[in-house]
Amino acid sequence: MLLTADENRVRTLTMNRPDALNAFNGQMWDAVTDGLIAAAEDPTVATVVMTGAGRAYSAGADLVAMAAGNDGNRQAYVSRHGMNGFLEVLMDYPKPLIMAVNGVAVGIGATMLGYADLVFMSSTARIRCPFTSLGLAPEASSTLTFPRLMGRQNAAWVLLSSEFFSAQECKEMGLAWKVCEPEDLMPTVMTYAKKLAAQPISSLKETKKLISDPLKERVVEVRELENAALARGLGSPANREALAAFKEKRAPDFTKLG
Amino acid sequence: MLLTADENRVRTLTMNRPDALNAFNGQMWDAVTDGLIAAAEDPTVATVVMTGAGRAYSAGADLVAMAAGNDGNRQAYVSRHGMNGFLEVLMDYPKPLIMAVNGVAVGIGATMLGYADLVFMSSTARIRCPFTSLGLAPEASSTLTFPRLMGRQNAAWVLLSSEFFSAQECKEMGLAWKVCEPEDLMPTVMTYAKKLAAQPISSLKETKKLISDPLKERVVEVRELENAALARGLGSPANREALAAFKEKRAPDFTKLG
């Protein structure tokens, strides 16, 4: 589920469920969250890089399957952390965290970028926040972190439209910090990560805490509002139409709904 | 005062007082505010577009005339909404709101852009926030929404200088999301508006509320501070010099004032 590699005080965590496009199920929430916690606690790690194995960064949590009663948490395996535990760890993450988006990033695969200190994207990667197209609303406090990163207008379009966005568009909007050719992605990320990792861990932690703490209270408040909206959305007429269209392999038609 | 057109769940509201460059008087505040409320309540409308008839978007409220006792509210017609009612509706607007700036936008014509989810500008359009040149201070919570959209330095220059800004400058600063050739403005706006309007209204409303609610309390606080500053400005030596210069068709000279 998760590959771990260390080099010059940089720990690289690779989400490794390539056949499922690194989608999150119960085991995956735990593997990634435990990996992040271990890196945070390890005194030999100064900077953490997250990336994905194969052609995707992460296809996100399969919300459609979730609503159909087929999610990881309702399988035999009971996740200790779940998505909320994963987000708690991201929000409070004490060391510099770089996300290297090697391929498609959907749902939580995209919204987790709001917690990164630096986001690098392969020029072939794309992101999508498909919440409205599922009859739902955004998660992971992206309604707060995305406007901060991109300005209200870019964030509104990304979160309202359910469109795909290219790496170059993400760069122009402010979600991605650098775009690299696919073969240059990890070497470039490592160059920047090693520069950070050469600084004292104590100073990196103090600085990161100072930057991220002022927003923490709002992040928690917004996530609760988002979760309430998500609960209203699940099973709503729009959500049922999205799921029916998915099963029937047709485009959803929301225009009959008020 | 207001033209209304519907297409694919997109309602277009066209400010229609072209001989007055779509400046707001009492009737206009009511027509536009009522049009926005009706679109918000109409279950067949998913997205709203605001634009202007003729060569202007809106010349704003005529503050010079207002100070001279010649504003809409003091004419025979008593506005039910006024500028504050218009701003209340914009602040709480429940559906995606796109502003298509077809021509010059001055004062509230420019500051209302701070409430848009997306701003498109014709390449020939220009904006101006002339408050300091009138001896006054900004309104419509633009001292909060503009720094959020453009960063403090761009917002400071726009609000302090009273200069005109081209569409391209607005794009570079982050106030405009896209700039289009004049003939492409409405077709482009409609393409984006229809993509939003194809999503479920319930999800559009939840998402918009999540994005805009965290700022609402601050928007109200700032508007009260701005209104107090505006009250101090009206009739002040600087404001009197601005009005005198306007009447005498000369440039104002504020350099004698402390």
Next chain:
Amino acid sequence: MLLTADENRVRTLTMNRPDALNAFNGQMWDAVTDGLIAAAEDPTVATVVMTGAGRAYSAGADLVAMAAGNDGNRQAYVSRHGMNGFLEVLMDYPKPLIMAVNGVAVGIGATMLGYADLVFMSSTARIRCPFTSLGLAPEASSTLTFPRLMGRQNAAWVLLSSEFFSAQECKEMGLAWKVCEPEDLMPTVMTYAKKLAAQPISSLKETKKLISDPLKERVVEVRELENAALARGLGSPANREALAAFKEKRAPDFTKLG
């Protein structure tokens, strides 16, 4: 320590300790702070420009020397304002304040830019926030003002990496508003400053207060958190290694520290 010149209601304050690259010692804190206060109170001044004499803007407070017991405050001269007094005045500065970065800006020379209404940089100028490389954490509320100006990712890289940044990079990140050829810097700055200074001082003050007040409470809170982090950093193993390396003219090695 400070040169003062007036032209068309624009007061230019030139930090004038060129042999020390305009680094701040006790006398310099007082000269610059007193100069800012005098310009704020002078009814003939509408806009203030800060720049540096010689090839530097300001090399900042010499933290290495400070930690070694060699700072201005511990010399014969006791500063009345100190860095905290300087920052108090910057935070509450009532008139438009333009910083014209003519050369290298390090430490407080760079973090003070977070309080400017407009930042112009010479194309040959560079900035550096070296706090992590000294085993310390950022100051001057830069952990709040920099993310606001540049977005979280740019601010994280600037504050975590201790790297130098060119004027062009500062422009792209949003820290600098305009970049000018060295010989064009002051003429360009004066053009913009005079446009502001032609507006009524009363309106400039009201507008600036409206823009900067909403952030003031947070700025004070964050500065206290930063000062606590700075106190933890001084004398820490990382800080001792930085000072030892400085004395021994070698690169510091923080990789042995947890």
